[in-house]
Amino acid sequence: MSLRAHTVQPKKDSKPDSKRVGRGVGSGKGVYCGRGIKGQRARSGGKSGTLYIGMKDDIMRLPKLGGFKSPNEEKGVVNVNRIEAKFEDGEEITPWSLEEKGLISQPKKGVKILAEGEISTAVIVKNCDYSSKAKEKIENAGGEVNPNE
Template sequence: MRLNDLAPEKGQRKSRKRVGRGVGSGSGKTAGRGSKGQNARSGGGVRPGYEGGQMPIHRRLPKRGFKNPFKKTFAVVNVQDLNRFEGQSVVDEAVLIRSGLVKGDRDGIKVLGKGDLQVPVTVRINQISESARQKIEAAGGKIEVI
């Protein structure tokens, strides 16, 4: 058997419908678009969300709250996650990304104080909670806020 001998089973693939190929094909003349009107024209049709002049649902529903365009989102790393690094190592953004603790789009990284730390590490980070600061320093580590 060769690659050029491979073919799908009979009836497994359905050929696409070819419209506008004569009256005898069943989809000739207007090619399934009906007679005249906006949808019959090339490039015709209504935009997404258009409801024929009725007030669209996105305008009928009430708007609530406030969306801050300047909001900053921080990736969160807990103190207990830092135990995977060796003692006296420097933990910064690049190291956290490489280890898989931080993923995705963010404006910075914040260390929170969940769990306990057994290894002394130097943490170079954007933000840190007060409890995380105490736990890292109690374990013999250092904090550098950048």
């Protein structure tokens, strides 16, 4: 189909311009402009208040919220026994490899490796925080912890 002045159409799913009111009787929205005749709702500022009154019960049922959200993001936590189950000898452990194996969900926040359980696989841990006992267990199993530091 060629593009000509009579073939141009509005974009699919676009909203048509809203009807302007008060522009003459022939427009279909003249005189009362869709407000009816007299009464509070016909006046300017007349419809306010009803929304709040209708919702007041719902608003009152909401709990008061206290406290704050900490700006310090919490790191993911992984124990050495879970590393033992998911990783082979010589594999590198990074926040992204832990995400791939399903042990953490947000690698950008960081990871801390803790010492719960036992580990016998020699793994190489990079870019992760760790407890002193976890480091000890990984090194006793023949692995390395942050070798480039």
